[in-house]
Amino acid sequence: MIEVKDLCKQFKDGEKMIDVLKKISFTINEGDFVSIVGASGSGKSTLLTIIGGLQEPTSGHVYFKGQDIFADSKEDLAIFRQKHIGFVFQQMHLIPYLTALENVLLPLVPLNMSIEEQLERGRWALEKVGLKGKENRYPDQLSGGEQGRVALARAIVNKPPLILADEPTGNLDSKTGKTIMDLFKELNNEGQTILFITHHPEHANYGNRVFDMQDGLIVESR
Template structure:
């Protein structure tokens, strides 16, 4: 059974007197350990698909099943708990708190857990080490480069070791060289067993993935296996 199964997914928005069909019947299965990129022009529905997949945007119709659980059949509090336990999120804007150090930013998802502080610090340091920032734990965000801030955001997303990592345009604000470094990191995390689903507008990013989903007008128009030319660079 697939880790993620999306069936006849539909999402409609009301804009004035008009109904906008952001998703118009999407069917998709993602296996555990896959790296999938989602591409499409602005307005194609790719970010809507990711937000629905992440349990943050109730669909109009259809189902999202994850690890055997139908997300939107869960009541609100249980859905939030499931999301916190199973999903890590990385966004185009880093969303780091400027007056907290890298270590403290990474510790934020652990705040509501029952872990001892020493264990939280250890988990955050381990996550920073995984993204190559072990030596910069005490730096504030404004003391880090854009690529380093993105790595802190990734460390924060993986600190609880969720099985699924969702990323929305994670290289959108980065230059080409830094984007390649961040994508190599995502590839390495995937090689270590992390399931990654990423929305991107950059076709170069899809070369790091196992499969690319192309959306147009709320529908999947193509699925293709990517020629992973950079896997060895991970």
């Protein structure tokens, strides 16, 4: 499904360049559930955002089903993201003045879908994450765990084949974290491919593969 080939990313740190990703290569198969672990600053978030087409690599390629995602125009890249990727960020980035349902509907806005269809999808996603009945709450009327679930509902509302999640349980208590992980497992069992970053060893164990990232390099530990 995904082939990452010789991926390098450099950032400028004052006068000198720092190598954040050092020629990384791997493949991810459809149906994989991959956990990425590793120390803070090892390059995990940078890797995930490049795979999701949110920033470009310095060199190297990301192929999605054989297609180089950075080869085409910015518009094509945006369409690729809308169709194929669901993102869950650690800072959930919910819009405070939109309800849970309205937040979840955001990824559907650019798609050519009727309002009825959008609402149906949005309610489906919220029910899926266990928030039925809370559609009209604003983020500040929801607990941290519930906000996390809204963020997850928003990531799955367009039924993307690939979910990318950056420490989705990072700010949650262990009970809520487990609920979110169980949801990921369920989505994976239903066929969605998942690539997620975590620093919880017990959450990393949900993956059928574990990538250990160290200083811009990956060692697959399982």
